[in-house]
Amino acid sequence: MKLICLTVLIISGATYSRSEQYEVVGPAGTVFALAGEDVILPCSVKLGISVVDMRVEWFRSDLNDSELVHLYEDHDDRNTNQSQSYRGRTKLNHEELQRGNASLKLSSVQISDEGRYKCFIQSKSWSGDTTVTFIVGVVGRPPVITVDGFDYTGRLRLQCESEGWYPEPDLEWVVTGGGRLSSETAETHRNENGFSVKHTISIYEMYRKIHCRIRLKNHMLETLIITTSNMFQLWRKSAIQFPVIVVLGGFTAVLIAVFIHKYRENRQLQTENRRIHHERDELLQSQKIPKVITHLETDMVNATLGEDSNACLIQTRHKKEVIYDETEP
Structure with missing residues (x-):
């Protein structure tokens, strides 16, 4: 029984040791680069085990249709099915593959390169992967x-x-x-x-x-x-002058308001005077009509009666004129 338990422990330890050796690790945090720069997306096998004889595949894991970014297989790069947007911009260092480093170099990064990348490493008896989050930055204008x-x-x-x-x-x-x-x-x-x-x-x-x-x-x-101190001195002068300007401005506004009010009153008085004079002239004009008619009537009577009746006509004319004069204002 002890022999069986010891055998199980040995096998488990060997399996654990092997899985520990083939663990794929990535960066500790997010990878950042500015647009136009070159960037390294880290990926390696723990303990530096060579991956020259393994399959190394990089692809985008954040897209619905996973895009092939780079493929290494059978000791060579196999990028026939590589996404068009990555053509000529990716590279694996074959010398570093011997030390378990499968990091990908991406040249002239673009805003569209931002996303999540998966590094997948596979041998005949083992496979593992890690995810790299990549952010592309753009520097704006100087403040x-x-x-x-x-x-x-x-x-x-x-x-x-x-x-x-x-x-x-x-x-x-x-x-x-x-x-x-x-x-x-x-x-x-x-x-x-x-x-x-x-x-x-x-x-x-x-x-x-x-x-x-x-x-x-x-x-x-x-x-x-x-x-400079001149900036603040200018403000202090303005702080002193401002109340004075406000008071003067208020006084000026009052004077202007009074002037406008007096001007409007004078205009109204002039208008009223013109109206009164006009009505008086119309009244006087209407009262002169009977006098003209009276004169016309007297002339007609003179023409009718002739020279012999002058005394009577004069008396009648005088009487009518006296009556008219009593009605005048």
């Missing part, structure tokens, strides 16, 4: 710092923005000496050209040199702005 005026406490507002990044970058404000400042507002947007970021901050006069840095993995772009 631009703009001055956005002062807040009510006299702090200078600065804005830093940049666009065209992928994936989303990190933006930070740094003062000379290494100190970091927290952004007051942060905006991030994404479109077909990548990520754009915009951060704002307010600083006191004590900060002379401010750096805006944008990081993407190990890549960084930064812009420096140097503030």
Whole structure:
């Protein structure tokens, strides 16, 4: 019985040892490269066992139709069925295969290369694989710092923005000496050209040199702005002059309002006077009509009676004129 148990333990140990030797390992984390660069996708057999006599296959595991990226078999590269997008851009180091290193070199990486890759190694009696996650980055435009005026406490507002990044970058404000400042507002947007970021901050006069840095993995772009005391002195003068300007502006506005009001009143009075004069003229014109008629009637009577009746006509005419005069205002 002891002999049987010992035999089982020996066989299990040998199997475990063999599986341990043929374990396929990949990178500890995500592989990152910038568009246009060359990259190495790590894959190897633990303990450095040679894979020269084995089959090494690289393919995309994140696509519905797995794309063949690179194939090594029977001591040579067999890329007849390789995906068209990888033609001429992949390579295995045959010398490294002897040391169990089946890492793939991918040249001139593109955004479309981003994804999950599987490294599959197979011998006549064993097989194993590992997955490599690959991210392709794009460095955007250098950050631009703009001055956005002062807040009510006299702090200078600065804005830093940049666009065209992928994936989303990190933006930070740094003062000379290494100190970091927290952004007051942060905006991030994404479109077909990548990520754009915009951060704002307010600083006191004590900060002379401010750096805006944008990081993407190990890549960084930064812009420096140097503030001067003249900027803050200008704000102090403006802070003193502003209330005076406001008071003067308010006083001027009141004067203008009074002038406009008086002008409108005068216009209304002139209009009313013209209307009264017009009505009076019409009334006077209407009262002159009877006088004209009276004169016409007198002339007709004179023509009718002749020279002998002058005294009577004169008396009648005088009487009518007296009556008319009593009615005049």
